[in-house]
Amino acid sequence: MEGSNANTNKKKVEAEGEGESSKKKLKVTMGVETLDCPICYGPLGPKIFQCSVGHCICLSCREKLDKKCPVCSIKTSFKRCFAMEHVVQEAKVACSNKKYGCAEGVIYYQKEEHKKACPSAPCFCAASGCGFAGPTKVLLDHFLIHHKYASTILPDSGTVSLCLQPGLHVLRYTGTSYFFLLSMDLEPFGHAISVICIQPNVKEPKFKCNMEYDCVMTGCHESITCYIRSSSLSDGLPTVYDLIIPKGKISDDQNGIMFEATILSRSCLQGKGSAPDLQGTPYVKTANTAAVTADEEEERA
Ligand SMILES: [Zn+2]
Ligand SMILES: [Zn+2]
Ligand SMILES: [Zn+2]
Ligand SMILES: [Zn+2]
Structure with missing residues (x-):
């Protein structure tokens, strides 16, 4: 099935190209490492920075670094990489709850955020x-x-x-x-x-x-x-x-x-x-503290 994708998509692009040229879409397959930060391995989302050679890193890694690219070790000044930002904003993957019925295509770097609110979460x-x-x-x-x-x-x-x-x-x-x-x-x-x-x-x-x-x-x-x-x-x-x-x-x-x-x-x-104290303060069966992770603040440009 994978092998026939290119052909199918080519047809799709041509068909869509006739009517709405601004909405041409192409399905591509790429390794996830292309969309992950090479330093922290988290998904790359805006803002993305690149060294003078072109290595892309995320904002939070950029803020922790001095002026040396950790990938190529070259002394560099990091610049925004708008081309990569466009790519990651278009890169959609299936929701991890697809098997439970979620049919949504999720932007890769927003995958975890979607998962926290996914209506099909089990x-x-x-x-x-x-x-x-x-x-x-x-x-x-x-x-x-x-x-x-x-x-x-x-x-x-x-x-x-x-x-x-x-x-x-x-x-x-x-x-x-x-x-x-x-x-x-x-x-x-x-x-x-x-x-x-x-x-x-x-x-x-x-x-x-x-x-x-x-x-x-x-x-x-x-x-x-x-x-x-x-x-x-x-x-x-x-x-x-x-x-x-x-x-x-x-x-x-x-x-x-x-x-x-x-x-x-x-x-x-x-x-x-x-929650203010009500009459019914729960009686603890065993010592158990639910770990509640704080919502991650999303960095936006
Ligand atoms: Zn990073
Ligand atoms: Zn580099
Ligand atoms: Zn979902
Ligand atoms: Zn059961």
Whole structure:
């Protein structure tokens, strides 16, 4: 197939050339090293500099260098290389989530940036030994069909009353690109519940959840509100609990607990940035600090 490309593209150029001469396109194959900085191996994006011989390097390497080209060791003054900048701005590659359905051609040096926002980025099945990954909607089907997790469709009010069983319970709106997962573990100290929003590429909580339980047998009632963390489950299920119902507070007849959950949009909360303390400060299961890398500031001319 590769060998026939030149021929196919030649035809394409000719055909397109007839109508819109300004939009002639040519598919080419080149080694990625051509598009990478030879010093830091990162992708070259504007601004690009070259030595007097023509070796191209990126802006951040240029700023760290004295007046000697590290490639040819010649004493030089670096100048902008606009020709190479044009090339890298046109060089498109397939998204690394192509196998999950992303059909976008991504500018090579913006590949990582796209990946962080790619709508087809996968979420992961956390069931031990499963390893399934797919876009959120595909993962939802996998949870319901393959693992047969209990599932409840949320009404517009966002409030559902359910008999919560140990294990995972899907809460979902119809037609959204995310869904929620309630998890209940039976720990020696009681029922431990957590809630998480399944979606890729999101760090800030976008929703909060009010959880309420009532037990007619013990007369205990409690209500807490917590932020819902978002996760692609790439690191497995959450390692924190949002609500712990201590042993004895609720009658444990092995048939689940009567539980009410309300999903609230975070937009009803004021402000941005660090989440203020709500009642439901998560209980940490194990010491686990999520590494959140700061968004890379893109250098623009
Ligand atoms: Zn560099
Ligand atoms: Zn050089
Ligand atoms: Zn993509
Ligand atoms: Zn699975």
